[in-house]
Amino acid sequence: MSERNRWKEDEILEMLSSIQSQAPPHHFEFHDPFWVLITTIMSHRTRDEVTDAAARNLFNRYGDSVHLSKAKYEDVLSLIGNVGFMTVKAKRVIEAARIIEEKFGGKVPDRLEDLMTIPGVGRKTASVVLADSFGIPAIAVDTHVHRVSNRIGWANSKDPEATEEQLKKIIPKEKWVGFNPMMVEFGKKICRPVGPRCNECSINAHCRYYSKIRQD
Ligand code: SF4
Numbered sequence: 001m002s003e004r005n006r007w008k009e010d011e012i013l014e015m016l017s018s019i020q021s022q023a024p025p026h027h028f029e030f031h032d033p034f035w036v037l038i039t040t041i042m043s044h045r046t047r048d049e050v051t052d053a054a055a056r057n058l059f060n061r062y063g064d065s066v067h068l069s070k071a072k073y074e075d076v077l078s079l080i081g082n083v084g085f086m087t088v089k090a091k092r093v094i095e096a097a098r099i100i101e102e103k104f105g106g107k108v109p110d111r112l113e114d115l116m117t118i119p120g121v122g123r124k125t126a127s128v129v130l131a132d133s134f135g136i137p138a139i140a141v142d143t144h145v146h147r148v149s150n151r152i153g154w155a156n157s158k159d160p161e162a163t164e165e166q167l168k169k170i171i172p173k174e175k176w177v178g179f180n181p182m183m184v185e186f187g188k189k190i191c192r193p194v195g196p197r198c199n200e201c202s203i204n205a206h207c208r209y210y211s212k213i214r215q216d
Helices: 009-022 033-043 048-061 065-069 073-080 086-104 123-134 143-152 160-170 179-189 208-215
Strands: none
Touching (some): 033 048, 033 086, 048 073, 065 086, 073 086, 123 160, 123 179, 143 160, 143 179, 143 208
16 A cells, blocks of 8 residues: 555644644744755754854854855854864855855745755755745655654655655645654654654554554
């Protein structure tokens, strides 16, 4: 039976509502497309509160792509503090600002293909920008979304891109915006990489992984 047929829309909606109640999503402080882009580039392998602080520092000094594109690397490095891979990210955010200025006339593009021409911007980051700042339906699949979706049984794939395709077949389109932050928080708090809290999980009755461990 295909995933589209196996899952009924009502069941998915009930699960999404349950996930959201159990782990309300974290939203970064900025919603302007440029700052969603910059914050998302900095957020990789970095705790949310560290990313928030770095974005705040950077934003206070360089309020837009015009100014950030001309920033000095050492200055940006000192402002973004403790984000993971800070030396790479300091270069990337300046470069992203420069490309936004030179190639896109100072406006963050609202097409996946254009966003992905910016160094350091992959499919996941581009999808976050589309959904979180433009409100364009897109599902960003990061490590949490990939793991949780495959545990639940919404997807059956080792590859995040295939997981995204499978999710798009069963998650109602009006739920794509906001899906990533919700699943990320759920993945951090409940469906953790190691030691998922299955007994406390409000959707365990629907979960393939939980059904399997109860049988073993
Ligand atoms: S039951 Fe366990 S594996 Fe399934 S979604 Fe909940 S925490 Fe994750």
